Amino acid sequence: MHLDIELRFVPSEFFIGILAELNEQYSEWTDGSYDWAAQTTDFLHAFSPLPKFDETLFQSPLSQRAVNDLLQVAIALLSGDYPRVRDYLGPMRYAFVIGYPRSGGSYLTKELLRTVGLDHTRVSEALAHDGFPELRETWYDWAGDRPTFYLRESIFQAAEFLVISSLYYQRKTAPHTDGTWLIPKKMHKLVYWGASFKMLLGQGRADYLTTVRHPVPTAISIYEKSGGLPEDRRFPARAPRSAIEHWIVYDLLHLGYRFDELAALDYIEAVTVSWAHYYSRLAGSGLFLGSRDEVRLVPYAKEALEGVVSDYRQRLGDEPSAAPEPFLIHDKSARHPDWQARGDQAVAAVTAQWAALGLRFPELSLE
Structure with a gap:
């Protein structure tokens, strides 16, 4: 036949x-005019159409x-x-930065690019960030x-x-002392194809750096990145203002929410449901297939994020003494004390789900 x-x-x-x-x-x-990993600025950025x-x-x-x-x-x-x-x-090795949006992934990706000798503002967002490939x-x-x-x-x-x-x-870039090329890539959508990518690349061909941040400061950072908290404090499901808000809408639609239900949700409710869904799914995504040592959980904290960068620079043997850019903590959770209980509930629920699967979810602070 x-x-x-x-x-x-x-x-x-x-x-x-x-x-x-x-x-x-x-x-x-x-x-070099667009700094997609700026730590002190939250702004909306529309994708510029490519020329023909x-x-x-x-x-x-x-x-x-x-x-x-x-x-x-x-x-x-x-x-x-x-x-x-x-x-x-061949000798290509990936460092995938995975995690819910606004959890330190851009900082980590930028510093890993610097580790391999690249200026992140000279690397296209498409190549470095998580919109491509569209999984x-x-x-x-x-x-x-x-x-x-x-x-x-x-x-x-x-x-x-x-x-x-x-x-x-x-x-x-040049190969490192071990003969490999390291390819940093922010790719939170890998949660959808976790096992497939691990089976495709094979054992020992990639690191999976999973950033985790408490959902309350995450929600604050998302609405600041998207143009501010809506006046009615509702999630703008019918008119999302950023790629992240669009992604949250699709995420909740997959859970069975209707548009009218989404439009009625408080901002923190929409984000915490989406946040809990993401990390619950990640636990069963196949990301831990094979050696769990390939997955490194990185809480949103100065010591943890800077420590990952320092470890890579020491391991690769290129610039062991080069210190990472200081990671800035923007603690704004106090402006929403009424959100804390809802965020803590989401953390507790995910922690319990991970424990039931034999996994340990990291402890999170309100940073």
Whole structure:
């Protein structure tokens, strides 16, 4: 029996943008003017549409190699040929920064980029941050109901990321003393594909740095990042103002909430439900598959976050004496004393769920 399968593949704008940057055709994307990890500023940032590139972008030897590699890796992913993917990645090692938004992940990613010799303002948000690859837990979107398209899109974007990150870091950084290239990546959506990524990459090919912050200061940081607490103190489910608020809406819709129910939720209620859902799911995501030592839980605290950076710099042997940028704690929880009980309840519930699975959830402070 012979089956012919036709697949249409359109590279994502993230892949094209990073490829253009490597071809020195799109330097404006990483001109240093946008600090996506600024510790002292909360601001809304809209994604800037990429310019249109003509066919000459794909005619360079680098682009032809990238596209060819991408097709090979994507087909290997679709067919389950994980050994081929591992062979392709070779000495690449990943440091995935996972965790609920506003829990210290941007700081940690920035400092890890500095550890490998990169200025984070010169690394595109697409490559460093968590919007790309678009890993979905469901195979459809709410408007289109196109399951095949979105399952395929997630697989292809995973292949895009593996290929373009490998090419980027081999060209922009030097191998470390152990012969590997470290690739830092903030990717909170890995919670949806935890076991799949661990099985794909194989044991000992990645670290999983899981940041955790108490839900009350997390909620405050989210609304500050999104433009302030709404006057009615309700979660703006019908008109989310940021990527994080959009993500919370979809997260709660998956739990069975209706839009009218979401619109009636207090801001803290929406965030704590989403926060508890995230860390409960993470415990059973397969992230702990194999050696649990690959998963490092990092509470939102100065000593913990700076300690991760120092450990990497000492282990890699490149700049063992370089101190990380001081991590700034913004303690604003006192402005919402009525939120504390709800946040503590969420922490207690998640702690109990983890304990029931033989896992220990870290102790959290109101920072």
